[in-house]
Amino acid sequence: MTSGDGTRPGTIRTPDQRLRVFVSSTLRELEAERRVARASIERLRLAPVMFELGARPHPPRELYRAYLAQSDVFVGVYADSYGWVAPGEQISGLEDEYRLAPREMPKLIYIRHSTQRDTRLDALIDRIRDDDTASYRSFTGTEELAELVEADLATLLAERFDAGRDAGGTTATTDPLAARIPSPFTRLIGRDRAVADVLDLLGGGQTRLVTLLGPGGIGKSRLAIAVAEAASEMYPDGTIFVMLENVLEPDLLLPTIGYALGIRDTAEVPLERRLALALEGRRMLIVLDNFEQLVQAAPVLVQLYTIAPDASFLVTSRSILRIRGERVYDVAPLATHDPASPASVSRALSSAAVELFVERARAVKPDFELSASGGAAVVGICRVLQGLPLAIELAAARMRVLTPESILRRLDKQLPLLVDSSRDLPERQRTLRSTIEWSTGLLRESERELLFDLGVFSHGFTLESVEELGAGRAWEGTAMDGLAALVDSSLVDQQDIDGESVFSLLSTVREYAVGELRARGEDQRMRAAHARLYAALALREAPRLGGPEQRAAVARLNLERSNLRSGVRHLIFMEDFATASTVAWRLYLYWWIGGYLSEMALWMQEMLDRGGGDTPFARAVARYYVLWKEMFGTQTPTAVDGFCEVSDLFAEAGEAMGSAMALATAGLAQITAGDADFDTAAERLWRGAEGFRAAGARWGEVLILVALGRLEWLRRRDDDALAMFQRALDASLAAADEFTATVAAHHLARALLRGGRVEDALRVYIEGMAGSVALDNDEGIAYSLEGLCSIAALDGDVERAGVLAGAAAAIRKRTGQYDAPAFVFHTRDLEPLATGPTGAALQAAIDRGREYGAREAAEYALAGVRERAAGATTTPPVSRPAARAGT
CATH class of the missing domain: 1.10.10.10 (Winged helix-like DNA-binding domain superfamily/Winged helix DNA-binding domain)
Incomplete structure (x- = not known):
């Protein structure tokens, strides 16, 4: 007699390799019987394999065939019903399962007493009685069935153990591939590159051990199965797959591997010797799954290098083994977006994470289809869950009762939502909480x-x-x-x-x-410590933001930008308004460069709402940010008066630079709002410039020079505007301030383009783009895209102009940073292309451009224009307006 996995009787599995018992019966009719059969199987520490416990992304016949392929024992429970016959089929699933069970698989059949059994079921039972590979017994109730199943399985195990005894004690009479590669229940998604990478590591001939490393739920075991299947040609002597999830004692590692090979550990011959004999000359792959709780036993694997010189080892673990010969492969989360355009929802819909969600959702809700709003929600779910496969599967299982939108709303508290996975998974993987607790317990x-x-x-x-x-x-x-x-x-x-x-x-x-x-x-205590930590970091880096160390300061702050923002937010929550307002103001340039001014406006409004404006300085800072958003958002005319009041508040607080900034911004607000009183606006700007000069803040002077250039632009004094922008650029370069240099460059390029000097404008736009990319300043990239869009439109390049316009619009929408309508001119240059035969092509290009990420768009914009710009004339020095007194 052979066992259900195709091996001869010598194979006795340790608890970490539990025998799998396939239970066949009708579902509703025998629901109570199935329940007690499962309990009996689990009391013996065996694994029940039951049709209703798994996901169903495949047709039922394909699914139960896969279940049977990985099972060791067949248990059939029959009563009255023959079962449903699917359309196009000749027999029921009940009979089909019995026919598909391999002849060598042990079959235990239990028949409930009945007086009204289906004729076809009677015929099947008659066939079973004639089958010399099957054992059958009758029962009357669930209690009797439970006793029969448990007793018969225990006897079967004992018989297999006795049959496995051999006189020599060297190796068991067994197929060396007793531990088969598990049959996967589901399709592997998004791991083709990972499988190829691991095969390359194994196939190079220099690597004996590859560790698939990653957190619980990342899909290490599933990847290992795929690698093992794909590596069959590399290992002519086969693969053994050793499951270690229930092996907790390091001393059991070698015996467990031995049992998987059909080798028993006796005192007659050392186990190492028997392993050496069994593995001698065998080129095979040994997969050790779930090794993390046995890392102390990792040096034992080095012994196996000598014992099995032709074998390779593939280990899955949450912890690095740290032994000689180990090559670590980090199993990454599934992709949740296109890296070139992280904000694009349409591109994210084709990501591996979304594909996994959709497939698992259809397993529980076959009619699930992605709608427009549902697609965006699914993308959001996958992003919140950071591409973690187990988390995505658990979320998709909720589709039976929730919509994608409602799942996404509930993911602010993830762990309570992500429960109730398939019952045939190990307990530690049934919820994310148990998965994490398993890891922390080590x-x-x-x-x-x-x-x-x-x-x-x-x-x-x-x-x-x-x-x-x-x-x-x-x-x-x-x-x-x-x-x-x-x-x-x-x-x-x-x-x-x-x-x-x-x-x-x-x-x-x-x-x-x-x-x-x-x-x-301790949560509030630690959050407060975290907030103070990042307040200190902000104040250390703030002095470097305006000048030659600007790029280094921005890079340092960017490393922890999320923590900076959450730190400010928590300072407000703690009502430490003094520190919150100080950090908010000292990092003014950083918030601008990073595109966070609108976010700061929201936080400052919250601070005011919580009573945080009780000092002149705090109130000045908060109102400044709120007014800034109004100025470029709704263009409220009252912003001018508001900034003047803020300037007075800063002065009252002894903050001279803040007073200068607010006064200058009042002048800028007049320009932005289209106020005809240009003389008053200019006066405020010049006074602001004097304040910045007194404070030694050259970057502030540059920004005011740019604002003065905008004023001249509105006055239609194009030459004066050009000269002022050039002066601003020269001043920023002298101060080695990259950010204000990009602001000045973009305005200078606009003026050059308006004056018909297209090639010179192109060169300056390229310089501005380079600076904006280096500083990770999306607003600056948008300015360059808009300028290069105008140049493409003037050249009649519909495709290029449209893509650049769409990409710039997407950045503006995402960051909330818009320019005043009076200074937006690329849309006017697009108008001739938007009408007539090129209109549809232009709109299609704009739509494509909206899917571009900022860096991707920058690369597209610069492709092919650098060579053209190299032939441009050098912009000649421009005449500067007469210097104003004191400037």
Whole structure:
């Protein structure tokens, strides 16, 4: 007799490789019987394989065939009904399952007493009675059935154990491939490149051990199955797949591998010797799945290099093994967007994460289709869940009762929503919480404490910030080693950005960590410490923002921009309005460069609403940001008077530069709002310039020179506007301030283009684009795109003009940073192309451009124009207007 997995009787599996028992019956008729059969199977620590427990992305026949292919024992429970016969089929699924069970698979059949059994079921039972591979018994009730199933399975296991005894004790009489590659229940999505990469590592001949590393739920085991299947030609002696999820003692590692090979551990011959004999000369792949709880036993694998010199090892683990010969492959989350255009929803709809969600949603809701609004919500779900496959599957399972939009709304608290996975998964993978708890349970106490404290960080933080947060904590002074352990355990992600290590937690891990802090009553204390930490960082970097160190300061702040923003937000929540307003004002240039002025306006309005304007300085800062948004958003005429009042408030607070900025902005507001009193606007701007000069803030002077140039533009004094913009650019270059240089360059290029000097304008736009990209300044990129759009339109290049216009519009919409209508001219240059035969082509190009990301659009814009610009004449010095007294 052979076993259900095709091996001879010598194979006895340890608990980590539980026998799988396929249960066949009608569903509704025998619901109670199926329930007790399952309980009996689980009491013996075996794995029930039952049709209704799995997802159904495939036709039923394909699904139960896959279930049977990975099962070891067939249990049939029959009563009255023969079962449903599907259209086009000749027999029911019940009979088909029995026919499909391999002849060598043990079959235990239980027949309930009946007086009204279907004729076709009687015929099937008669066939079973004649089958010498099947055992059948009758029963009357569920209690009797439970006893029969449990007793018969126990006897079957004992018989297999006895049959496995051999006299020599060297190797069992078994097929060496006893531990088959598990049959996957679902299609692998988004991992083609990963499979190819791992095969390359294994196939190079130099790698003995590849570790698939990643957090729980990332899909390591599924990837390992795919690699093992794809590697069959590389390993002529086959693959064994050893599941270690229930093996907790390091001493059981070698015996477990031995059992998978059909080798029993006896005292007669050392296990290592028997393994060496069994593996001698075999070129095979040994897959060790879920190794993280056995990392202390990792050195044993080095012994296997000698014992099995022709074998390769593929390990899945949440922790690095840190042994010789190990090559680590980080299993990444599924893509949730097109990296070239992260904000594009239409491109994200074809991402692997969305594909997975849709497939799993259809498994529980077959008629699910992506609608326009539903598609955007699904993209949002996948982004919130950061492409984590298990989290996406759990969210998709909620589609039976929720819409994508309602799931997305509930994801602000993820862990309670993401529960109830398939019952045949290990307990530690049935919810994200249990998955995370499994990982944290493998940490030292100090590492757990560190992880929980890291929950207060937003995405992206540095070792320096963690060390500062550790003051007074139990893990103080051990941040580097603790972070390394958490990274090795796949609970913290590490990336290299511009030569710096930046760390992040998955949002699900962060929520779990904050929950632990809250349970201990420490969450507010740690959030306050986090807010103070980033306030200190802001004040350290602020002095470098206006001048030659600007790019370095922006880069440093960008590393932790999410934490900076959440820090300011929490300062307001704590009602530390003095610190919040100080940070908000000192980082004024950074918020502008990063496109966060509208966001700051919202926070400052909240601060005012909470009573945070009780000092002149705090009120001045808050009102300045709110008025700024009004000036470029609704263009409220009262903004001019408001900025004048803010200037007085700053002066009252002793903030001279703030007073100068507010006064100058009042002048700018007059220009933006189209106020005809240009003389008053100019007066305020010049006074603001004097204030900046007195404060030594050259960047402020440059911005005021640009504003004065805009004023001359509105007065139709084109030569004076051109001269003022050139003067602003020269001043910014002298001050080595890249940001104000890009602002001045964009305005200068506009003036050149308006004056018909297209080639010179093109050169300046390219310079402005380069500076904006270097500073990660999307508004500056939009200005360059609009200018280059005008040039393309003048050339009659419909495709190029449309794409650039669409890309610029998308940036404006996303950042909320718009220019005053009087200074928007690229739309007028598009008008001739928008009419007549080119209108449809232009609109199609604009629509395509809206899907471009900022960097992608910048690359597109510059492609092919640099060579043209190289032939442009050098812009000659322009005449400057007479210097005003004191300037």
